[in-house]
Amino acid sequence: MNAPTPTAQIETQKTDGSSLPPVPMTGNLPPRVPEVFDHEYRAAMRSLLEAREPMDWIGVHQFLGFPEDRAAGAQFVTRRLSAAPDPERVVLSHSTQAILTVLCGSLVGANGVLAVEELTYPTMAKFAKQMGFNLVGVKLDDQGIIPDAFEKVCKEHKPRALYTLPTLQNPTTAMMGLERRKEIVEIARKHGVAIFEDDIYSLLPEGVPSPLADLAPDITYYMLGTAKSIGAGLKAAYLVTPTTTEPARLFWPGSGMTYWMIAPANAGVATELVHNGGADRIIAAVREETRARQNMVAETLKATSYRTAPECLHVWMEAPSNRDLQGFGEDCKRRGADVGPASSFLLAGGSAPHRIRFGTGKARERSDLQRGLDAIAAAYFS
Numbered sequence: 018m019n020a021p022t023p024t025a026q027i028e029t030q031k032t033d034g035s036s037l038p039p040v041p042m043t044g045n046l047p048p049r050v051p052e053v054f055d056h057e058y059r060a061a062m063r064s065l066l067e068a069r070e071p072m073d074w075i076g077v078h079q080f081l082g083f084p085e086d087r088a089a090g091a092q093f094v095t096r097r098l099s100a101a102p103d104p105e106r107v108v109l110s111h112s113t114q115a116i117l118t119v120l121c122g123s124l125v126g127a128n129g130v131l132a133v134e135e136l137t138y139p140t141m142a143k144f145a146k147q148m149g150f151n152l153v154g155v156k157l158d159d160q161g162i163i164p165d166a167f168e169k170v171c172k173e174h175k176p177r178a179l180y181t182l183p184t185l186q187n188p189t190t191a192m193m194g195l196e197r198r199k200e201i202v203e204i205a206r207k208h209g210v211a212i213f214e215d216d217i218y219s220l221l222p223e224g225v226p227s228p229l230a231d232l233a234p235d236i237t238y239y240m241l242g243t244a245k246s247i248g249a250g251l252k253a254a255y256l257v258t259p260t261t262t263e264p265a266r267l268f269w270p271g272s273g274m275t276y277w278m279i280a281p282a283n284a285g286v287a288t289e290l291v292h293n294g295g296a297d298r299i300i301a302a303v304r305e306e307t308r309a310r311q312n313m314v315a316e317t318l319k320a321t322s323y324r325t326a327p328e329c330l331h332v333w334m335e336a337p338s339n340r341d342l343q344g345f346g347e348d349c350k351r352r353g354a355d356v357g358p359a360s361s362f363l364l365a366g367g368s369a370p371h372r373i374r375f376g377t378g379k380a381r382e383r384s385d386l387q388r389g390l391d392a393i394a395a396a397y398f399s
């Protein structure tokens with residue numbers, strides 16, 4: 018292992034002599050882009066307040082979303098789907114998480130089996146525990162789910178659904194190629210397995226293969242949240258269901274619960290941003306800042322081994338082979354970078370790879386990110 022030339026002295030102290038907290042790098046939020054975001058969000062809010070009658074807008078339940086918001090959702094998802102779905106197939110929610118709780122509750126259910134990527138979004142383990150369904154992990158390679166492994170899981174465990182992140186998978190950053198996507202939907206269809214496709218990381222990279230929902234719209238529940246491309250606090254996520262009757266069956270009135278509903282003001286802002294092009298301008302700014310931050314990763318960690326992509330919000334990095342994973346993570350933190358061990362993403366048994374995941378977006382400024390990256394490099398080469 019070649020040690021790089023040190024890039025900079027790591028700042029661990031504030032000017033008043035007190036110590037700086039570790040840079041938060043466990044999460045993978047999009048980076049701040051206030052020079053674009055603030056203007057766009059304010060403009061959207063202002064024009065909404067003029068355009069909509071508050072009492073009719075806020076004083077009522079809008080259940081699956083007002084028709085204009087569902088239509089904007091149908092338009093928003095064309096950033097990924099090849100054609101706008103019928104708005105009657107679209108549900109607005111405040112989060113991908115809320116959509117997932119409804120889908121898991123009704124389509125997997127207590128004691129049912131949900132197939133998941135062997136390493137995946139840790140919240141799925143919490144949902145499984147709360148709702149009493151079982152997770153079965155599917156082995157992954159560089160392109161995500163391995164078809165033979167998925168087929169084996171289908172035969173042996175009879176999952177009711179598959180939860181998958183085919184684009185910049187969390188945490189491995191795997192990108193499923195088109196042929197692989199076709200193989201996965203074919204296996205799902207053959208075994209009667211519904212697909213919960215979480216495409217939340219797909220709006221920053223360009224030239225991403227078609228979503229599974231384009232290949233198999235009849236069995237795929239397609240989720241496109243805005244938390245990783247526009248803003249985590251916008252609290253707007255879109256679901257496209259296979260048919261026009263599914264929204265009412267699964268959400269309202271079928272579920273008889275409204276906890277998943279989007280706040281009308283958030284729905285309205287999202288709609289305004291879709292219509293006036295603000296969403297695209299914010300996404301473009303986040304993309305550009307993500308690329309700049311990835312260049313910093315490439316420069317600082319070039320002598321290490323990791324996987325990521327120029328428009329990926331997280332990095333999947335090998336820990337030094339002679340170091341215990343937990344000890345390496347603690348060392349990174351002591352030196353100034355809070356990172357997550359691979360074991361946090363292993364939800365259904367198996368062994369965790371000797372890796373850490375860290376996000377580049379939560380560090381407030383690039384200088385903060387640099388401090389965190391320098392800390393990781395220092396821990397790696399110590």
Ligand SMILES: Cc1ncc(COP(=O)(O)O)c(C=O)c1O
Pocket residue numbers: 045111112113114115138182187215217242243244249253254
């Ligand atoms: C894969 C994945 N899906 C969904 C979410 C959360 O999205 P939302 O805020 O829309 O629930 C996250 C956030 O960490 C995530 O990593």
